[in-house]
Amino acid sequence: MSLSNxxxxxxEPSISTRRFAGSLVVLYAIITxxxxxxxxxxxxxSPDDAISYxxxxxxxxxxxxxxxxxxxxxxxxxxxxxxxxxxxxxxDGIARDRNMVIAGPSNYVPRFVNSxxxxxxxxxxxxxxxTLSAYGFSRFRVPLKDDLLFFILSTRMMPPIAVAIPIYLxxxxxxxxxxxxxxxxxxxxxxxxxxxxLLKGFIDEIPREYEEAAMIDGxxxxxxxxxxxxxxxxxxxxATAIFCLIFAWNEYAFAVLxxxxxxxxxxxxxxxxxxxxxxxxPAVAAGTTFFLVPIVVFTVLLRKxxxxxxxxxAVRK
Amino acid sequence: MNDLSASSQIIxxxxxxxxxxxxxxxxxxxxxxxxxxxxxxxxxxLAINIFPLVWTIYLSFTNYRANRANAxxxxxxxxxxxxxxxxxxxxxxxxxxxxxxxxxVVIETVLGFGLAFLIDKKxxxxxxxxxxxxxxxxxxxxxxxxxxxxxxxxxxGLFNYVxxxxxxxxxxxxxxxxxxxxxxxxxxxxxxxxWTPYVMLICLAGLRSIPDYLYEAAEVDRxxxxxxxxxxxxxxALPFIMLAVLxxxxxNFKMFDMVNLLTGGGPGSTTEVASITLKxxxxxxxxxxxxxxxxxxxxxxxxxxxxIYVKALxxxxxx
Numbered sequence: 001m002s003l004s005n006x007x008x009x010x011x012e013p014s015i016s017t018r019r020f021a022g023s024l025v026v027l028y029a030i031i032t033x034x035x036x037x038x039x040x041x042x043x044x045x046s047p048d049d050a051i052s053y054x055x056x057x058x059x060x061x062x063x064x065x066x067x068x069x070x071x072x073x074x075x076x077x078x079x080x081x082x083x084x085x086x087x088x089x090x091x092d093g094i095a096r097d098r099n100m101v102i103a104g105p106s107n108y109v110p111r112f113v114n115s116x117x118x119x120x121x122x123x124x125x126x127x128x129x130x131t132l133s134a135y136g137f138s139r140f141r142v143p144l145k146d147d148l149l150f151f152i153l154s155t156r157m158m159p160p161i162a163v164a165i166p167i168y169l170x171x172x173x174x175x176x177x178x179x180x181x182x183x184x185x186x187x188x189x190x191x192x193x194x195x196x197x198l199l200k201g202f203i204d205e206i207p208r209e210y211e212e213a214a215m216i217d218g219x220x221x222x223x224x225x226x227x228x229x230x231x232x233x234x235x236x237x238x239a240t241a242i243f244c245l246i247f248a249w250n251e252y253a254f255a256v257l258x259x260x261x262x263x264x265x266x267x268x269x270x271x272x273x274x275x276x277x278x279x280x281x282p283a284v285a286a287g288t289t290f291f292l293v294p295i296v297v298f299t300v301l302l303r304k305x306x307x308x309x310x311x312x313x314a315v316r317k
Numbered sequence: 318m319n320d321l322s323a324s325s326q327i328i329x330x331x332x333x334x335x336x337x338x339x340x341x342x343x344x345x346x347x348x349x350x351x352x353x354x355x356x357x358x359x360x361x362x363l364a365i366n367i368f369p370l371v372w373t374i375y376l377s378f379t380n381y382r383a384n385r386a387n388a389x390x391x392x393x394x395x396x397x398x399x400x401x402x403x404x405x406x407x408x409x410x411x412x413x414x415x416x417x418x419x420x421x422v423v424i425e426t427v428l429g430f431g432l433a434f435l436i437d438k439k440x441x442x443x444x445x446x447x448x449x450x451x452x453x454x455x456x457x458x459x460x461x462x463x464x465x466x467x468x469x470x471x472x473x474g475l476f477n478y479v480x481x482x483x484x485x486x487x488x489x490x491x492x493x494x495x496x497x498x499x500x501x502x503x504x505x506x507x508x509x510x511x512w513t514p515y516v517m518l519i520c521l522a523g524l525r526s527i528p529d530y531l532y533e534a535a536e537v538d539r540x541x542x543x544x545x546x547x548x549x550x551x552x553x554a555l556p557f558i559m560l561a562v563l564x565x566x567x568x569n570f571k572m573f574d575m576v577n578l579l580t581g582g583g584p585g586s587t588t589e590v591a592s593i594t595l596k597x598x599x600x601x602x603x604x605x606x607x608x609x610x611x612x613x614x615x616x617x618x619x620x621x622x623x624x625i626y627v628k629a630l631x632x633x634x635x636x
Binding site for chain 1: 345347348350351352353354355357358359361362364365366367368369370372373376383432435436438439440441442443446447448449450451452453454455456457458459460463464465467468470472473474475478488510513514515518519521522529532533536557560564567570571573574577578591592595596599600605608609612613615616619620622623
């Protein structure tokens with residue numbers, strides 16, 4: 001293929017141009033990856049290696065960061081530790097080498113579970129509401145349609161702190177402060193605008209003729225929606241759901257201002273993982289790594305729809 | 318017809334009685350269905366966005382304090398608005414915000430467009446590398462901001478080490494987060510690292526939308542590559558670049574999470590962007606009325622930008 005020039009248009013870049021462009025992009029990609037790689041490396045370092053100067057690239061891997069992430073430990077005298085039986089499991093052994101015993105599980109798992117429940121709960125709600133509205137806006141003549149759509153979008157333009165003030169007061173009155181339900185409703189209201197805009201784009205692309213044919217066959221409009229439109233829109237719905245999931249998963253401003261214990265998610269929790277004598281960087285790195293992995297997977301899954309998602313459906317390919 | 322539900326069969330019988338309305342009555346009418354589908358979303362947004370907004374407007378005219386909910390509330394009129402617009406601290410915060418927004422947008426646009434231009438050359442493996450470049454923008458800004466504080470540590474941080482290695486300075490001789498002149502740039506660097514891919518992705522769509530025949534015609538006319546870039550590439554991609562600029566502008570105007578974790582507005586108030594000033598007033602000194610007025614001012618500003626955005630968006634769409 002490389003030998004035949006027949007298929008080449010005169011505007012195709014030459015091979016040397018491509019190589020040059022490619023090497024610059026690869027260089028940028030490598031530089032941009034260094035902070036992320038550093039997070040993952042740090043999570044496998046011992047606390048001493050993590051804060052050594054110069055920074056260590058080669059080190060003996062340790063699971064101490066992950067152990068510290070999931071447990072709380074208390075300092076004991078070596079004499080007391082000798083009276084205990086053999087260490088139970090890897091983490092117990094690591095802790096005893098530092099004259100500590102494991103006192104119990106840390107709060108990371110409950111915070112992570114909160115993140116999961118709140119992200120999935122709000123995503124399901126936002127996508128369900130968004131699909132219905134998007135179909136309504138896509139297919140029917142709705143009075144003031146453009147104004148309503150702009151209104152839905154504009155709710156996303158508010159600075160989160162500005163919204164948090166009255167939400168804080170409202171939730172305090174309603175007893176929704178620091179509850180998962182409160183956070184689910186809040187994230188749903190933020191995500192629904194994205195869901196409506198994205199899904200309207202996806203549904204607009206499904207030909208109306210499909211439903212009209214179904215309705216001539218005796219389906220009601222609602223049945224046509226459920227049995228014809230929804231299956232056609234599956235990809236769009238899945239992409240929208242992942243975008244909502246990522247937003248709720250990453251959100252920090254509302255979470256840090258409106259939750260404290262019960263409903264706190266992982267983003268406000270990870271920065272306050274403290275070890276003895278300051279921040280426990282390997283544990284913070286471990287918590288960060290654990291938290292970022294799902295997003296990396298989702299990014300790879302979403303890559304074809306990313307553009308649409310980040311522009312509210314304004315740019316399609 | 319087997320799967321018709323009982324209720325719609327009843328409607329069918331009703332239809333038999335009045336054959337004139339067969340079409341409209343089968344199932345719900347389109348109009349009823351449209352409202353049934355749209356109302357839940359509108360109700361949710363009214364309850365969780367609009368009602369609080371109206372409440373904020375009301376509070377912005379009072380001396381209400383959220384930590385003294387039982388104290389009598391006094392109507393103050395536009396006093397807060399007047400004091401905010403004449404408060405030098407607010408203007409300082411606006412300047413910090415402007416510095417942050419302008420520099421991040423400029424750097425991200427130049428780098429993002431440059432990257433998109435290179436990726437558009439379709440070298441081998443460009444899909445894979447594009448996905449890798451996109452990763453930072455998908456991550457949680459708070460978690461990322463928190464981790465950059467580690468990279469910026471003066472003694473042990475990787476960033477300082479690399480800068481020291483490249484410039485020959487001592488790694489502990491400068492503090493990215495603790496220095497009055499460096500900290501505004503520290504937040505710009507992290508934001509640019511995170512969001513350059515965003516601009517890149519939108520610009521790439523713009524470049525790919527340019528039809529090949531324009532370049533072919535230019536080649537036939539022997540226009541130089543330089544000329545082609547200024548007369549075809551840039552004008553054709555411009556609406557997309559504008560879209561990216563507006564989106565980044567609005568987002569960074571609202572910036573809170575990343576900066577809050579990196580510097581918390583410090584040292585002093587050198588990185589105190591508007592959202593952090595607002596947070597301090599609302600949730601640390603509990604001046605609810607004052608912060609409500611400030612929130613409304615910020616919202617009106619963003620809303621103005623949003624209006625411009627929608628117009629630009631429609632222009633992109635109509636192409």
